[in-house]
Amino acid sequence: MNERELFLKHIAQTSPSPLAFEIKKAEGCLLYDTNGKEYIDLIGGISVANIGHRHPKVIEAIKKQLDAYMHVMVYGEFIESPQVQYAKLLTDNLPPSLNSVYFTNSGAEAIEGSMKLAKRVTNRTQIVAFKNSYHGSTQGALSIIGDEHWRNAFRPLLPDVLHLEYNSFKSLDEISEKTACVIAETIQAEAGIMVPSKEWLQVLRKKCTESGTLLILDEIQAGFERTGKLWGFENFEIIPDVLILGKALGGGMPLGAFIADKKRMDAFTENLVVILFVVQQEWLQ
Numbered sequence: 602m603n604e605r606e607l608f609l610k611h612i613a614q615t616s617p618s619p620l621a622f623e624i625k626k627a628e629g630c631l632l633y634d635t636n637g638k639e640y641i642d643l644i645g646g647i648s649v650a651n652i653g654h655r656h657p658k659v660i661e662a663i664k665k666q667l668d669a670y671m672h673v674m675v676y677g678e679f680i681e682s683p684q685v686q687y688a689k690l691l692t693d694n695l696p697p698s699l700n701s702v703y704f705t706n707s708g709a710e711a712i713e714g715s716m717k718l719a720k721r722v723t724n725r726t727q728i729v730a731f732k733n734s735y736h737g738s739t740q741g742a743l744s745i746i747g748d749e750h751w752r753n754a755f756r757p758l759l760p761d762v763l764h765l766e767y768n769s770f771k772s773l774d775e776i777s778e779k780t781a782c783v784i785a786e787t788i789q790a791e792a793g794i795m796v797p798s799k800e801w802l803q804v805l806r807k808k809c810t811e812s813g814t815l816l817i818l819d820e821i822q823a824g825f826e827r828t829g830k831l832w833g834f835e836n837f838e839i840i841p842d843v844l845i846l847g848k849a850l851g852g853g854m855p856l857g858a859f860i861a862d863k864k865r866m867d868a869f870t871e872n873l874v875v876i877l878f879v880v881q882q883e884w885l886q
């Protein structure tokens with residue numbers, strides 16, 4: 602069997618007609634197939650290769666790390682310098698309220714984590730998202746993406762999710778003191794690059810502040826200079842409560858993150874106490 606046949610046989614497929622481009626090498630903005638033919642890559646791994654494929658500095662960092670250690674412990678227990686230094690670099694380039702980074706393996710996982718954070722911080726359950734949005738394919742992320750076509754086959758999904766019209770002032774009236782968080786792409790990417798008005802995002806920010814709702818901005822596509830500024834939200838003169846990053850964050854490595862104020866992020870450190878409390882209550886019944 603040739604590689605194409607093996608690919609179709611052994612790699613789980615997500616579409617009936619995959620591109621099946623047989624890649625040999627990627628360098629800068631170029632891709633090469635197994636016949637040595639050169640292609641200009643206008644996709645960039647869908648917002649991943651913002652600084653090109655195999656950037657020398659990324660390669661150097663990965664090689665250096667391979668010679669030191671790879672996985673050594675579960676998340677958050679050991680002090681691993683590259684992780685600490687990356688969190689510092691990110692937060693040094695963000696507003697002071699975005700000072701604590703939770704790294705994940707993917708964008709969708711960062712979305713999941715941010716929803717859990719909002720529930721813990723607010724003690725509310727309602728999640729507001731927007732029509733035509735895309736936030737990933739895990740069950741939580743799937744629950745909030747804005748297209749029933751993708752959600753339908755996987756119901757039941759997360760309850761208490763409200764899908765509002767993006768960039769509509771009227772829809773914002775639905776945000777209330779029941780809402781744990783509003784999750785929005787700063788610029789809707791998969792919907793066809795839908796740029797909301799500055800006023801709308803500013804009113805959304807105000808509504809969230811007034812109702813004690815966390816504003817979560819998904820910049821998995823809009824971040825890392827893709828709008829001409831380092832962060833997409835800078836174009837709209839607002840600051841989210843939680844910022845979600847992915848794709849270009851890892852420069853080709855699988856990496857996501859959600860970033861919030863440490864006072865809020867500390868809600869995760871108390872999980873054990875809550876579990877013990879719940880278990881105790883159940884025993885007593």
Ligand SMILES: Cc1ncc(COP(=O)(O)O)c(C=O)c1O
Pocket residue numbers: 647707708709710735736737738786790791819820821822847848857
């Ligand atoms: C805006 C946005 N959010 C979330 C995701 C999910 O990220 P991942 O594929 O790393 O899980 C994507 C991926 O395309 C995305 O474009």
